[in-house]
Amino acid sequence: MNFIYERLLGGKNGMIGIAILAALIFVILPVGLDLFRLNLVGKYLTYAFAAVSLVLLWGYGGILSLGQGIFFGLGGYCMAMFLKLEASSPENTAIQSTPGIPDFMDWNQLTELPMFWQPFTSFSFTLLAVLVIPTIFAFIIGFSMFKRRVGGVYFAIITQIIALILTVLIVGQQGYTGGINGITDLRTLNGWDIRSDSAKYILYFINAILLFGVIFLSRYILTSKFGRLLLAMRDKEDRVRFSGYDVSNFKIFIFCISAMISAIGGAMFTLQVGFMSPSFVGIVPSIEMVIFAAVGGRMSLIGVVYGTLAVNFGKTIFSETYPEIWLFLMGGLFISVVMFFPNGLAGIWEKHGSKVTGCFKSNKCISSLKRFLKSKSRSEPEVVSEAAGRE
Amino acid sequence: MSDYTTQELISIFAMQGFAGFSLFSVLLLMALGLAIIFGQMGVINMAHGEFMAVGAYTTYLLSAMSEQYFPAFVQYYFIFAIILSFIIAGLLGYLAEFALIRHLYKRPLDTLLATWGLSLIMQQIFRSVFGAREVSPTLPEWLLGSYQPTETIDIPLNGIFVLGLTAFVTLGVFILMYRSTWGLRVRATTQNRVMSGAVGINTKKIDRLTFALGCGIAGIAGAAFTTIASTGPTTGSLYIVDTFMVVVFGGAASLFGTIASAFSIAQAQSILEFFISGSMAKVITLLTIVVFLMMRPEGLFSIKVRK
Numbered sequence: 001m002n003f004i005y006e007r008l009l010g011g012k013n014g015m016i017g018i019a020i021l022a023a024l025i026f027v028i029l030p031v032g033l034d035l036f037r038l039n040l041v042g043k044y045l046t047y048a049f050a051a052v053s054l055v056l057l058w059g060y061g062g063i064l065s066l067g068q069g070i071f072f073g074l075g076g077y078c079m080a081m082f083l084k085l086e087a088s089s090p091e092n093t094a095i096q097s098t099p100g101i102p103d104f105m106d107w108n109q110l111t112e113l114p115m116f117w118q119p120f121t122s123f124s125f126t127l128l129a130v131l132v133i134p135t136i137f138a139f140i141i142g143f144s145m146f147k148r149r150v151g152g153v154y155f156a157i158i159t160q161i162i163a164l165i166l167t168v169l170i171v172g173q174q175g176y177t178g179g180i181n182g183i184t185d186l187r188t189l190n191g192w193d194i195r196s197d198s199a200k201y202i203l204y205f206i207n208a209i210l211l212f213g214v215i216f217l218s219r220y221i222l223t224s225k226f227g228r229l230l231l232a233m234r235d236k237e238d239r240v241r242f243s244g245y246d247v248s249n250f251k252i253f254i255f256c257i258s259a260m261i262s263a264i265g266g267a268m269f270t271l272q273v274g275f276m277s278p279s280f281v282g283i284v285p286s287i288e289m290v291i292f293a294a295v296g297g298r299m300s301l302i303g304v305v306y307g308t309l310a311v312n313f314g315k316t317i318f319s320e321t322y323p324e325i326w327l328f329l330m331g332g333l334f335i336s337v338v339m340f341f342p343n344g345l346a347g348i349w350e351k352h353g354s355k356v357t358g359c360f361k362s363n364k365c366i367s368s369l370k371r372f373l374k375s376k377s378r379s380e381p382e383v384v385s386e387a388a389g390r391e
Numbered sequence: 392m393s394d395y396t397t398q399e400l401i402s403i404f405a406m407q408g409f410a411g412f413s414l415f416s417v418l419l420l421m422a423l424g425l426a427i428i429f430g431q432m433g434v435i436n437m438a439h440g441e442f443m444a445v446g447a448y449t450t451y452l453l454s455a456m457s458e459q460y461f462p463a464f465v466q467y468y469f470i471f472a473i474i475l476s477f478i479i480a481g482l483l484g485y486l487a488e489f490a491l492i493r494h495l496y497k498r499p500l501d502t503l504l505a506t507w508g509l510s511l512i513m514q515q516i517f518r519s520v521f522g523a524r525e526v527s528p529t530l531p532e533w534l535l536g537s538y539q540p541t542e543t544i545d546i547p548l549n550g551i552f553v554l555g556l557t558a559f560v561t562l563g564v565f566i567l568m569y570r571s572t573w574g575l576r577v578r579a580t581t582q583n584r585v586m587s588g589a590v591g592i593n594t595k596k597i598d599r600l601t602f603a604l605g606c607g608i609a610g611i612a613g614a615a616f617t618t619i620a621s622t623g624p625t626t627g628s629l630y631i632v633d634t635f636m637v638v639v640f641g642g643a644a645s646l647f648g649t650i651a652s653a654f655s656i657a658q659a660q661s662i663l664e665f666f667i668s669g670s671m672a673k674v675i676t677l678l679t680i681v682v683f684l685m686m687r688p689e690g691l692f693s694i695k696v697r698k
Binding site for chain 1: 434
């Protein structure tokens with residue numbers, strides 16, 4: 001019991017944080033939002049997987065990957081391939097010149113299912129593939145880079161280039177991957193219609209439970225001895241190496257774990273949104289995932305979930321109404337987070353949050369609020385009357 | 392490949408090779424600036440492509456203005472456009488270093504994010520000012536037309552001009568970096584910042600001027616770019632990844648390495664492009680380089696330094 005309390009929940013403060021987030025995701029949002037908006041939140045929460053993976057990799061490991069979209073995309077594509085095969089059964093695709101293969105293959109004059117698609121007819125293989133394929137891919141990248149002590153900016157650039165290669169490859173090989181449109185028109189999962197309202201609710205909750213599972217797993221890793229080493233490597237890599245640790249193995253491990261976490265997010269994305277396309281793989285989505293983590297606080301597993309939600313809500317609201325302003329805001333967000341709030345929302349909370357909670361406990365906050373409002377009252381008299389009414 | 396005669400194949404290689412030279416010129420000009428900045432400060436400037444776009448838009452503006460007000464000037468404006476692009480992009484770079492980059496030297500990874508933010512803002516400014524449509528300046532007559540050494544080979548004049556410009560700028564950078572006192576100071580700062588400071592070099596000033604110089608060269612790249620393609624708000628971001636490749640592949644802080652890698656990347660891409668689809672040519676080129684870098688992370692040429 002003590003292990004769960006101290007390490008996974010993070011003591012008293014950590015538990016309050018998790019409880020608030022759980023209440024928000026499991027109760028407040030599902031009750032307060034209609035299904036369309038909730039589905040949107042579900043989509044945002046899949047990005048939070050990538051943001052959590054970046055806390056491990058970037059916040060604690062000091063390794064900036066500009067290619068988390070690779071793994072998010074690989075996970076998503078594995079799931080999409082399974083769903084697509086199920087959706088293109090011979091009965092559904094009877095009008096095609098070759099029934100039984102996905103529609104985009106038929107349009108591209110393919111007459112049989114390519115080799116690498118065939119295993120994806122099995123659901124258990126697909127689940128395994130979602131976890132294993134991105135991990136193996138990450139292992140290959142990580143092994144070849146970290147063993148040669150490539151890190152820092154070089155690593156960031158090379159992961160970015162790999163993300164670009166993957167996008168160009170997916171777009172170029174239309175017959176095998178669905179091209180720029182991606183894999184669309186996904187309907188059922190083992191006969192269960194994923195587009196129905198009840199399925200959307202269920203998928204939202206599965207996604208949320210998985211997200212909490214991933215957060216607990218990350219907590220477990222970070223509070224173990226390995227987590228300490230990770231921090232030590234970030235701050236003084238040479239000293240860790242001179243103490244006799246093989247730094248590269250630790251880096252490869254954390255890179256693989258973060259790839260796997262992102263891939264789970266990708267698979268849940270496909271299930272909830274109903275399609276997968278190269279626009280969630282490339283350079284821009286990958287770097288956006290970094291900004292989700294940066295805004296939430298690169299050292300906080302809980303903070304990044306809020307960061308992801310906040311940035312995505314902002315994006316949805318602004319890009320619907322003022323698309324011109326959104327890019328300015330996004331750019332400004334990148335710059336200001338890096339320059340003024342390197343620890344993101346979580347950092348602001350840690351700095352000022354204790355004052356809020358502290359004054360709630362000692363009932364000082366009412367008097368300090370009064371003082372604060374008085375100092376403002378000269379310029380804005382209405383605020384005072386409003387606050388007085390609230391008291 | 393068997394459909395072509397030997398004569399045609401030679402012509403194809405010559406022409407695609409020359410198309411490669413145009414790409415090579417732009418990549419090299421971009422990479423020179425980026426390599427100087429990266430080698431000097433260990434900072435990757437993600438907004439470098441946007442500084443190129445600044446140069447391209449400057450050229451476009453000057454062209455539009457001279458067409459409107461001084462029609463006689465249209466034949467000559469391009470020379471001034473190159474100089475003006477250099478100055479404007481350089482000034483903007485100087486400002487960016489002063490306002491943003493210099494606060495982040497100790498955190499190179501954060502610089503990536505901050506300059507990415509800068510690039511988003513600059514892209515949106517381009518879009519708001521010039522519109523989302525691609526624009527291109529009216530080229531002076533002496534840049535149009537082509538040179539035909541044989542009947543099947545057709546080499547555009549603007550390509551030759553851009554190549555000459557690139558050679559000129561590269562030579563200029565070489566002289567500045569390896570034959571001037573200022574270059575000596577830059578190289579000293581690159582090799583050992585603390586010692587350079589101790590012998591009286593103002594390293595902060597060197598940083599700022601180096602950054603401005605790098606951005607200015609990107610501006611020239613932009614001016615050169617307008618002769619071979621049209622400019623849109625996202626033009627810069629299309630070339631930035633290729634430019635990173637050039638810098639990383641060539642080995643940081645090696646002028647010769649940068650030239651060699653820009654040459655091989657551009658040539659590989661444009662010759663392959665003729666035989667297989669453009670996207671696969673890009674994939675093969677990039678993949679080859681990534682594999683190469685995995686085996687030899689320091690790039691083609693590198694200065695041996697103690698770490």
